[in-house]
Amino acid sequence: MTSADHWWVGVPAQAEDAHLLAALDAVLAGSGRCAVWVQTHVDRRGPAPVLIAGWQLDDGPALPAAQFAAAFGGTARPAGGPPVDGRVVRFPGSDAVPVQLTVAELVASTPVDRVVGIGAPAHPEDVVDTVDGYLRPVRHPDGVELLVDPAGPGRWRPVEIRSPHQCCGGRH
Numbered sequence: 001m002t003s004a005d006h007w008w009v010g011v012p013a014q015a016e017d018a019h020l021l022a023a024l025d026a027v028l029a030g031s032g033r034c035a036v037w038v039q040t041h042v043d044r045r046g047p048a049p050v051l052i053a054g055w056q057l058d059d060g061p062a063l064p065a066a067q068f069a070a071a072f073g074g075t076a077r078p079a080g081g082p083p084v085d086g087r088v089v090r091f092p093g094s095d096a097v098p099v100q101l102t103v104a105e106l107v108a109s110t111p112v113d114r115v116v117g118i119g120a121p122a123h124p125e126d127v128v129d130t131v132d133g134y135l136r137p138v139r140h141p142d143g144v145e146l147l148v149d150p151a152g153p154g155r156w157r158p159v160e161i162r163s164p165h166q167c168c169g170g171r172h
Helices: 017-028 065-072 103-109
Strands: 007-010 035-043 050-057 086-090 100-102 114-117 127-129 138-140 143-150 155-158
Touching: 007 065, 017 035, 017 050, 017 065, 017 086, 100 103, 103 114, 103 127
Parallel strands: 114 143, 127 155
Antiparallel strands: 007 050, 035 050, 035 086, 086 138, 100 127, 138 143, 143 155
C-alpha cells in the first residue's frame, strides 16, 4: 500500500485544532491505526467555502468510511494523496519538538522544509523559541514552511501559538 492509499478527507464537526485531533484520536482508538499527518484547508469548490480536514493514517488494517461518521458527519472519504496546501495540525514527530532549537535543527528534524522570518530572513544558526514545542507549519505545493516573528536578535517565535483564543473554558 502506498502513502497515497492512507489519505482521507472530510468536513470536521469541530474546526478547533484540539477538537479535531481529539475527534480523530477517539475514532481511531482501538483500531490499531493512528493519524500521523493532519491538516486543514479551505475548499472553495462549492457555493460557500468550507473547512476540510485531511489526514494520513499509518499502516494497519483497512478502515471503512463509516468509522469516521461521528467526527465528520458522513463526509469522510479516501483521498488519492495529501492535500497540496493547508495548515498542518499534526506531523510525524510533532509531539517531540523541543522548546528551543536552531532553524537548521528544525529543518533537519521535522518535515518543515523552510523557516520564513517575517521582516527579515531566519538564518540556520538562529534560534526558534516554540514556547512549548507547538508548531503549526503550512503546506504549500513546493514544501512545508513555518512562519516566524522576530523575538530578539537571532531569535524567532512561531506566528501561530497553541491557543490564541481559549475554548471550552480553558480545558485544552
